[in-house]
Amino acid sequence: QVQLAESGGGSVQAGESLRLSCAVSGYIYSRWCIGWFQQAPGKEREGVAAIYNGHGSAYYADSVKGRFTISQDNAKRTLYLQMNSLKPEDTAMYYCAAVYQPCPVRWYSPPSYNYWGQGTQVTVSS
Numbered sequence: 800q801v802q803l804a805e806s807g808g809g810s811v812q813a814g815e816s817l818r819l820s821c822a823v824s825g826y827i828y829s830r831w832c833i834g835w836f837q838q839a840p841g842k843e844r845e846g847v848a849a850i851y852n853g854h855g856s857a858y859y860a861d862s863v864k865g866r867f868t869i870s871q872d873n874a875k876r877t878l879y880l881q882m883n884s885l886k887p888e889d890t891a892m893y894y895c896a897a898v899y900q901p902c903p904v905r906w907y908s909p910p911s912y913n914y915w916g917q918g919t920q921v922t923v924s925s
Contacts, residue, residue: 801825801914803895808919815885815923821878821895821916832902834858835869835880836909837891838918844894846907848880858906862888885923892918 807819819835834849848869850857857869868881878895896912903911 801827801897803897803914803916805893805895805916805919808893808921810922810924811885813886813923813925816881816883817885817921819880819882819893819895819919819921821880823876823878823897827876830901831897831899832906832912833871833878833895833897834902834906834912835878836894836896837889837921838894839888839891842891844909846909847893849902849906850878851902853901856902858902860907882921885921887923887925890921890923892920894918 802824804822830853832849832851835847836844837847838844847863848859848867850869850871852871866884870879895916897914898912905911
């Protein structure tokens with residue numbers, strides 16, 4: 800049984816930074832893909848970034864490349880998303896999700912993941 804719990808969301812001004820955390824508890828396979836998803840009001844949930852602990856390979860949506868960084872501390876069982884240069888269009892609920900396999904080709908697609916957290920809200924104002 801695996802549980803994910805996000806934290807670190809908040810309200811900031813455009814250009815500022817936030818770091819989201821996802822605490823992992825319960826049984827964990829030796830290798831997995833874990834990522835961050837965003838869902839803005841009226842829009843579908845979509846992948847922001849994902850990472851595979853087998854190789855350390857990371858993937859990013861074009862909209863966040865150069866601004867966001869995903870990382871995983873396996874010893875602490877915590878996933879992070881460092882978000883810099885935040886824009887109003889980044890405003891969304893952010894979820895972490897995991898699947899016990901290498902990151903799929905469609906790493907950005909929610910159906911590829913089995914485990915989900917409850918989300919943390921990020922609001923960016925102009």
